[in-house]
Amino acid sequence: MTDAPNTNAPRPAAGRAGTRRELPEHFKAYKHVWVAVECEHGIVHPVSLELLGEGRKLADKRGVELAGVVLAGDELTAATTAAAAFEHGADLVYTVTDPILAHYRNETYTRALTDLVNTHKPEILLLGATNLGRDLAGSVATTLQTGLTADCTELAIDDEGSLAATRPTFGGSLLCTILTLNYRPQMATVRPRVMSLPPREPGRWGRIVEQPLALAEEDVVTKVLRFIADRESDKAQLAYADIVVAGGLGLRSAENFQLVRALAEVLGGDYGGSRPLVQKGWITADRQIGQTGKTIRPKLYIAAGISGAIQHRVGVEGADTIVAINTDPNAPIFEFAHLGVVADAIELLPALTRAFQAHLSVNRLAG
């Protein structure tokens, strides 16, 4: 194993965790905020740009630079990804460009990122909580023997200059703020759509620092045989939809879920559901909205027959307007919805579909 954990790394003297505030000497050189910029299949993942926006704030607060980290298989991907990073707030970009990195593999990406960290020593390293980001972050943190906080909903610099990472716990019932005091870098992942996208500044540019990857394809054990792209119909873009209609157990049957899809279609939006619906098999897991599913930030969110357990609340709080339809006036969803309707979703959904359809067609003709 080329990158087994470095168990010989100097470790802080054992003490009760959290009681020591003096950073061990060898960590004092760690500076700057880094964001790993994800670019699978030549497309920069929006979560990376959202993170650059957040990273910018942290870097400014610390008075340090913000760097994007780009691991790419070819020069073109590296260049376009670096450009996106600069336009979204990075001062500099570290690139590792090697055909070995064309497709994500844990081995190669872990090696490239840990080498970069050990060479250039960031104090904060942020990754998107995507499948790629979580796979990579866990390995890198273990290799570097440092702290990693998953799925943060808020990042801040505390009074003593540490990264204070806040995340939901117990399925979203509570929030907790987590520090990594005596280890560097301080690592965190953030899910797509939790942070807002910073405005793009066209033409903004910065320094590029290239680093070679000392790894030959023959030495990489895992091989990517092929990639089966999702069919267009399978691609749920739920996290980025402007309008989302979702259903819960109040719909009473899998057949009634069709009512949700019909309204979503008329509104040009996407559809999803609460966790119990996935457990019952009414919808697939990629349609689940909530703490263990997708976080959404639509302009309009219509929740039909969803009681609004905290697990669900965490996933939809970023919506501009939340409309709740539920027969139970005491359902928790009415505590965080903007508009509440105490009604049976099974009756109201088709009526809403008709109302929107009529309104939109009349006004389209008028226009």
Add this chain to the structure above:
Amino acid sequence: MHIVVCMKQVPDSAQIRVHPVTNTIMRQGVPTIINPYDLFALEEALRLRDRLGGEVTVLTMGPPMAEESLRKALTFGADRAVLLTDRAFAGSDTLATSFALAAALAKIGQEFGPVPIVFTGKQTIDGDTAQVGPGIAKRLGLNQLTYVARIADLDPDAGTITVERRAEGGLQVLSTRLPVLITMLEGVNEMRRGSLDDAYRAARAQVVRWSAADAGITELARCGLKGSPTIVKKVFAPQARAEKVQQVPTADRGTDELAVDVMAAIFRTRPTVEEDLLRFAAGQ
């Protein structure tokens, strides 16, 4: 083939309530379950064993009561259960947890035979970090396959495995060498009902119980709170939103009238939504 499944006993988070005054979790009366994601891992392991022979060991780290979950796994058909339990593990974050579990896995390999495949769920429903699996893989030098949707091919003699792994926009078909750690995606199989024989066997089975020392862990400073680089600074309840819900009156309204009222209320609350919808309708 000897397969180990790492599981966790978790509170059923759907049933957790927060105390309204103290903002603490009310655990009393909340049932514990096997982390639902781990069941997909267990079922996949059992299927491989049924096809190729060998045995399945389930491993968990937790308080003594976590034995319940292991016993449940035995009723599903697991062959052996190991409970790693010690006060030294209390307060472990994911790094400290993967340290202890990796040590226990190494010990399982010595005691009960080499382990070419370790399975676990993609994440737990209480921590939701998805970090422990990758942590174990890295510590033991196992090849890591996360979010696996399907095991396409496994050749124990050649020591190779091919899987389909969920990635952004599609499935990666990956091949690698054993030993591996696999985290299974949800919904990829359905947990079997255990047989009567399994239930009978589980009731009488001895759950192997290991302390830190039993698992060969000498560096206690790397366990529990001491071995955890992350520390919890504070725990608090999400803030209630200042903006109050606006109720759409429903009395004396037919469903169609109500729907029109709701639509009008949406447009009043956020006029930009109407503009967006009309733009969308015009583009159709």
